[in-house]
Amino acid sequence: MGTGSGTALTAHQLIGLLVDPGGFRGWDEPPVVDRPDPDYRASLDRARERTGLDEAVLTGVGSIDGRPVALIASEFGFLGGSIGVATAERITRAVERATAERLPLLALPVSGGTRMQEGSAAFLCMLRITAAVQAHRAAGLPYLTYLRNPTMGGVFASWGTLGQLVLAEPGARLGFLGPRVYEELRGVELPPDVQRAETLAGQGLVDAVVPPQELRELLRRTLAVLAAAPPSPPTDPTASPTPAPVRTHGHPDAWDSVLRTRRPDRPGTRELLRHTAEELVLLDAPGGRGGALVRALALLGGRPVLVVGQQRQTPEHERPFTAADLRAVRRTARLAEQLGLPLVTVVDTAGAELSAQAELDGIAVEIAHCLTTLLALRTPVLAVLLGQGSGGGALALLPADRVIAAEHAWLAPLPPEGASAIVHRDGAHAAELARAQGIGAHRLAEVGLVDEVVPELPDAAEEPAAFCARLGQAVGAALGALSATTETDRLAARAVRHRRLGDLR
Numbered sequence: 001m002g003t004g005s006g007t008a009l010t011a012h013q014l015i016g017l018l019v020d021p022g023g024f025r026g027w028d029e030p031p032v033v034d035r036p037d038p039d040y041r042a043s044l045d046r047a048r049e050r051t052g053l054d055e056a057v058l059t060g061v062g063s064i065d066g067r068p069v070a071l072i073a074s075e076f077g078f079l080g081g082s083i084g085v086a087t088a089e090r091i092t093r094a095v096e097r098a099t100a101e102r103l104p105l106l107a108l109p110v111s112g113g114t115r116m117q118e119g120s121a122a123f124l125c126m127l128r129i130t131a132a133v134q135a136h137r138a139a140g141l142p143y144l145t146y147l148r149n150p151t152m153g154g155v156f157a158s159w160g161t162l163g164q165l166v167l168a169e170p171g172a173r174l175g176f177l178g179p180r181v182y183e184e185l186r187g188v189e190l191p192p193d194v195q196r197a198e199t200l201a202g203q204g205l206v207d208a209v210v211p212p213q214e215l216r217e218l219l220r221r222t223l224a225v226l227a228a229a230p231p232s233p234p235t236d237p238t239a240s241p242t243p244a245p246v247r248t249h250g251h252p253d254a255w256d257s258v259l260r261t262r263r264p265d266r267p268g269t270r271e272l273l274r275h276t277a278e279e280l281v282l283l284d285a286p287g288g289r290g291g292a293l294v295r296a297l298a299l300l301g302g303r304p305v306l307v308v309g310q311q312r313q314t315p316e317h318e319r320p321f322t323a324a325d326l327r328a329v330r331r332t333a334r335l336a337e338q339l340g341l342p343l344v345t346v347v348d349t350a351g352a353e354l355s356a357q358a359e360l361d362g363i364a365v366e367i368a369h370c371l372t373t374l375l376a377l378r379t380p381v382l383a384v385l386l387g388q389g390s391g392g393g394a395l396a397l398l399p400a401d402r403v404i405a406a407e408h409a410w411l412a413p414l415p416p417e418g419a420s421a422i423v424h425r426d427g428a429h430a431a432e433l434a435r436a437q438g439i440g441a442h443r444l445a446e447v448g449l450v451d452e453v454v455p456e457l458p459d460a461a462e463e464p465a466a467f468c469a470r471l472g473q474a475v476g477a478a479l480g481a482l483s484a485t486t487e488t489d490r491l492a493a494r495a496v497r498h499r500r501l502g503d504l505r
Contacts, residue, residue: 113153301476
């Protein structure tokens with residue numbers, strides 16, 4: 001475990017790795033320790049002599065690529081990075097100062113938990129820190145955490161995991177219950193992979209596993225997105241973007257569209273973002289890179305947004321959409337609301353996972369919770385129906401203020417073969433069912449789901465860059481229009497929109 005170099009970084013070393021040269025200014029004052037017992041005092045003295053620090057945490061302000069950032073960095077060499085009352089007071093003051101100065105805040109915990117020598121008093125201080133963090137987040141300020149090896153106990157269960165983005169060191173042990181305590185209580189060893197950073201990323205509890213050497217660049221891009229000012233509205237409020245080319249003949253055949261969206265070379269969510277985002281921070285999906293979900297901070301049309309999308313499935317790359325994916329969708333939606341950013345969802349899935357394990361994981365319940373979360377979100381929501389739109393996995397990402405669809409995109413309760421099996425007891429009538437069910441983008445516009453259809457000339461797979469550019473232009477224009485409306489008007493229009501869905505116009 002650790003940094004990959006075999007040597008854990010001290011707090012000073014990690015700060016030096018992240019901030020601009022000469023760009024860190026400390027905030028710390030000498031701690032006040034009220035008459036500790038002699039053994040504890042001796043432990044503190046040894047820790048100070050060994051580390052050159054006066055407590056288990058450093059706080060201050062630095063700059064990353066010229067952008068000021070408040071930092072809180074734990075030092076594991078000081079009593080295992082444990083948190084006592086004086087440590088907690090130092091952390092709390094740093095959080096409060098960052099809030100008062102309206103600074104983004106980066107926490108870099110590494111800790112065995114709260115300090116046993118100070119008992120319940122230290123443990124209860126996690127409430128003090130958490131309250132300060134909550135006030136910082138409520139002020140609309142970024143709070144980012146990078147969990148180092150190890151981050152355990154009360155630190156993990158409070159301020160360590162409250163980041164709007166929770167990043168982690170590769171191989172780090174992260175958890176609530178220490179392995180020695182588990183073994184003492186249960187008589188067996190705790191399986192080592194349970195508390196690994198990569199395992200937690202697979203459960204959607206950690207947003208990205210990042211080596212320390214790559215952390216500065218990820219933070220630079222993250223701060224660049226979060227600090228970006230939305231573009232000014234056009235001088236002429238009636239002005240509209242250059243229209244995309246439009247077909248001069250009829251709507252695509254629905255079955256032909258289904259087959260086109262299954263082409264392995266058709267651009268998916270990741271390709272769309274790489275073609276259209278001016279700045280992009282891709283976050284690990286549950287299951288690691290290459291999973292069924294894409295989560296990102298991005299600049300689209302000059303506007304900072306959060307993106308959550310399904311990465312398309314092909315026969316060669318099956319990516320079942322899981323309950324953990326859906327929990328990550330809801331986490332991303334809540335993050336968008338906390339940061340006051342529009343949310344863009346991208347639908348492109350052959351369906352949610354169908355298995356006994358998926359049932360036990362509550363996948364249907366997670367779909368329902370996704371629907372209610374997106375419907376209640378107070379920030380603008382834009383959905384993009386990019387390709388395949390099958391079943392509840394697709395429906396979960398479609399509640400939105402506006403929906404844009406690629407010309408060959410489609411939405412159906414089941415893949416056409418599944419519908420054919422239900423209606424005709426075989427899959428031979430799939431094409432017939434696709435045409436009869438009205439699953440194509442233009443038919444979806446007729447029943448109120450789709451607001452704009454972006455042409456494919458003739459197929460996204462044959463002109464990926466040009467298609468993504470057209471779709472990106474439509475996304476930018478829609479985000480601009482949604483952001484120009486008041487929250488009250490937008491939420492009222494959203495309620496009316498969903499009340500009428502499914503009615504033929």
